[in-house]
Amino acid sequence: xxxxxxxxxxxxxxxxxxxxxxxxxxxxxxxxxxxxxxxxxxxxxxxxxxxxxxxxxxxxxxxxxxxxxxxxxxxxxxxxxxxxxxxxxxxxxxxxxxxxxxxxxxxxxxxxxxxx
Amino acid sequence: xxxxxxxxxxxxxxxxxxxxxxxxxxxxxxxxxxxxxxxxxxxxxxxxxxxxxxxxxxxxxxxxxxxxxxxxxxxxxxxxxxxxxxxxxxxxxxxxxxxxxxxxxxxxxxxxxxxxxxxxxxxxxxxxxxxxxxxxxxxxxxxxxxxxxxxxxxxxxxxxxxxxxxxxxxxxxxxxxxxxxxxxxxxxxxxxxxxxxxxxxxxxxxxxxxxxxxxxxxxxxxxxxxxxxxxxxxxxxxxxxxxxxxxxxxxxxxxxxxxxxxxxxxxxxxxxxxxxxxxxxxxxxxxxxxxxxxxxxxxxxxxxxxxxxxxxxxxxxxxxxxxxxxxxxxxxxxxxxxxxxxxxxxxxxxxxxxxxxxxxxxxxxxxxxxxxxxxxxxxxxxxxxxxxxxxxxxxxxxxxxxxxxxxxxxxxxxxxxxxxxxxxxxxxxxxxxxxxxxxxxxxxxxxxxxxxxxxxxxxxxxxxxxxxxxxxxxxxxxxxxxxxxxxxxxxxxxxxxxxxxxxxxxxxxxxxxxxxxxxxxxxxxxxxxxxxxxxxxxxxxxxxxxxxxxxxxxxxxxxxxxxxxxxxxxxxxxxxxxxxxxxxxxxxxxxxxxxxxxxxxxxxxxxxxxxxxxxxxxxxx
Numbered sequence: 001x002x003x004x005x006x007x008x009x010x011x012x013x014x015x016x017x018x019x020x021x022x023x024x025x026x027x028x029x030x031x032x033x034x035x036x037x038x039x040x041x042x043x044x045x046x047x048x049x050x051x052x053x054x055x056x057x058x059x060x061x062x063x064x065x066x067x068x069x070x071x072x073x074x075x076x077x078x079x080x081x082x083x084x085x086x087x088x089x090x091x092x093x094x095x096x097x098x099x100x101x102x103x104x105x106x107x108x109x110x111x112x113x114x115x116x
Numbered sequence: 117x118x119x120x121x122x123x124x125x126x127x128x129x130x131x132x133x134x135x136x137x138x139x140x141x142x143x144x145x146x147x148x149x150x151x152x153x154x155x156x157x158x159x160x161x162x163x164x165x166x167x168x169x170x171x172x173x174x175x176x177x178x179x180x181x182x183x184x185x186x187x188x189x190x191x192x193x194x195x196x197x198x199x200x201x202x203x204x205x206x207x208x209x210x211x212x213x214x215x216x217x218x219x220x221x222x223x224x225x226x227x228x229x230x231x232x233x234x235x236x237x238x239x240x241x242x243x244x245x246x247x248x249x250x251x252x253x254x255x256x257x258x259x260x261x262x263x264x265x266x267x268x269x270x271x272x273x274x275x276x277x278x279x280x281x282x283x284x285x286x287x288x289x290x291x292x293x294x295x296x297x298x299x300x301x302x303x304x305x306x307x308x309x310x311x312x313x314x315x316x317x318x319x320x321x322x323x324x325x326x327x328x329x330x331x332x333x334x335x336x337x338x339x340x341x342x343x344x345x346x347x348x349x350x351x352x353x354x355x356x357x358x359x360x361x362x363x364x365x366x367x368x369x370x371x372x373x374x375x376x377x378x379x380x381x382x383x384x385x386x387x388x389x390x391x392x393x394x395x396x397x398x399x400x401x402x403x404x405x406x407x408x409x410x411x412x413x414x415x416x417x418x419x420x421x422x423x424x425x426x427x428x429x430x431x432x433x434x435x436x437x438x439x440x441x442x443x444x445x446x447x448x449x450x451x452x453x454x455x456x457x458x459x460x461x462x463x464x465x466x467x468x469x470x471x472x473x474x475x476x477x478x479x480x481x482x483x484x485x486x487x488x489x490x491x492x493x494x495x496x497x498x499x500x501x502x503x504x505x506x507x508x509x510x511x512x513x514x515x516x517x518x519x520x521x522x523x524x525x526x527x528x529x530x531x532x533x534x535x536x537x538x539x540x541x542x543x544x545x546x547x548x549x550x551x552x553x554x555x556x557x558x559x560x561x562x563x564x565x566x567x568x569x570x571x572x573x574x575x576x577x578x579x580x581x582x583x584x585x586x587x588x589x590x591x592x593x594x595x596x597x598x599x600x601x602x603x604x605x606x607x608x609x610x611x612x613x614x615x616x617x618x619x620x621x622x623x624x625x626x627x628x629x630x631x632x633x634x635x636x637x638x639x640x641x642x643x644x645x646x647x648x649x650x651x652x653x654x655x656x657x658x659x660x661x662x663x664x665x666x667x668x669x670x671x672x673x674x675x676x677x678x679x680x681x682x683x684x685x686x687x688x689x690x691x692x693x694x695x696x697x698x699x700x701x702x703x704x705x706x707x708x709x710x711x712x713x714x715x716x717x718x719x720x721x722x723x724x725x726x727x728x729x730x731x732x733x734x735x736x737x
Contacts, residue, residue, distance in 0.1 A: 041360070047324060049372055050372060050373075050374050053320065053325065057317050057320050057321050057324070058321075074342060074343065074344075074345065077304075077307075077342040078342070081369065082369055082372060083368050085365065086361070086364070087364060088361035088364075088365075089361075090363060091316055092315050092316065093232045093233075093279060093315060093316050094249075095231070095232040095236070095249065095251055096254075096259055096279065097123070097126075098130050098131070099256075099275035101276050101279040103279075104279050104282065105283060105318045105321055106320065106364075107317075
């Protein structure tokens, strides 16, 4: 998934990630790029392989890099992809007594980083 | 009240509160209008749209199979599964309808439900009890007991601990599964795209990790294009779980490099539903909003109220996708209160559709007998044969306007009293109405010809209901305004005859001064005034009556006309929700005669008054 702009940002992100690692006691963290994001709603992520899916759904914390601002995610649907996911929050459930619990199957936390 | 009731009651109420909060400040009407238009147009063109999308999916490498029946869908999936032994499955009502898991388990495959609620009920060998919250009826204690017994754990009754256990247990299943099965909320034809929403991420994992993916959907899930689909998804999420976006909205167009993908499109009665007089019901998006707000559902839960599809809409879906006997039983539980209709994002007239459904299912004798007897007792219509009460046929010529007091000076206003005020238990209220007419509407003519036909309509006696409407149409034709003291009759006739039908209580407000009461006065909102102009009744009456606030004023009382005879225990449970905190001296004011009689069962005669009688009495003082 690496791209040029991703590499340029890497050093800036290193500190941020180190802090996150401390915060999450060195739990598994993955970083994924999005095709676009809707402010306040979520980000549209393309899934082209099993490993893409594992990155997005199997780590405990996922950081989604957002740089292409959209009004709605429908703009992303006009583009080409095999599979995709619009992610708006962490994996969560309220199936037991309506109590909200994060990380039922996927990430316990989802962090959107807007890249300007 | 049992723990079971309390679990469902608390959960549904919480969702309703969250949804109301979410909808505040949103332009819900335009979101609904757009989504409804898109859905209606797509359903009308389903044949063409499925053809377009199937061709495109096939080109993209996804195998599409159209199944006429659940059996043929199961057979296809079984064949394509090959030697797959471990299967992870997302929540899907369509697969519940097909009993797909049970079918595959008979082939000695391990099928694991991965939605937490579904996983819990799978372990308990139960059926889901809600469209979107399958374990809504269980407490954390119930779940802990199951986990500790079945998996040898020692976990507390804590949602976090139990969820963490499920995460560990299911993570290995995801990693090692041979095949995944998921449902789809929508299929867009242009470009061919599957859309599936979830919060847990189990759909994302079940669909991406295994080598084989089976997406099961109904024929009615088709949409024309991706344009506008976000609005549909937002409406679905908001209505189902009070979220604008679920955590994940998954999209599928092509298989991933390691995958084989099959799309199974199930008919199983859906086409017949779409082509029938019940076609409005095909717009259902299975959000469950109607269940969360249903006064019956929140007392009995899903297992009483249907196998796969619950509630009023469930009766209709079961009629077409299940067997008739189930549908009839589910339909009988519906109060016809119409509380669900404003909550339905697709604007489905559920109560009206059930009236039609009832027409095709005659009530069993043991239910029809007490109803008929009650009809004679509470609604014996004057001037009719002895055995003609509520629910029986009206006389063939019923345009007589007989009344003990008839005014002829002006024909611009009429008062249609309605059959409930002929009940001997409503003698005082009837007198109050007659005195009110004499005092405040001296020129009005009293139309005293009995029933408006609403009981017939909701019991499915549509021909009788139509006959009544024809009679009433002629009867009210000369008048500019027709006042009704009965809120149910008002709501029913207003829908059919428009603005000329007015609620008597609201009309008399302008003729009165505000009166303060020493003891608290509470307002009970009849269910039929929860939509339309009747919603403004309390505000109007507030000009005359100072109402004290009552947490339960909007809560259904469980009367439902003759419902308390048909399902007395359910009716009593619903009524009991009105009781908490009601002590001392007070008066409850309502415009519905049926609610009034029901409320008197717990609060006594002296504490419940009809709005018209109450205001007259206050004015007289």
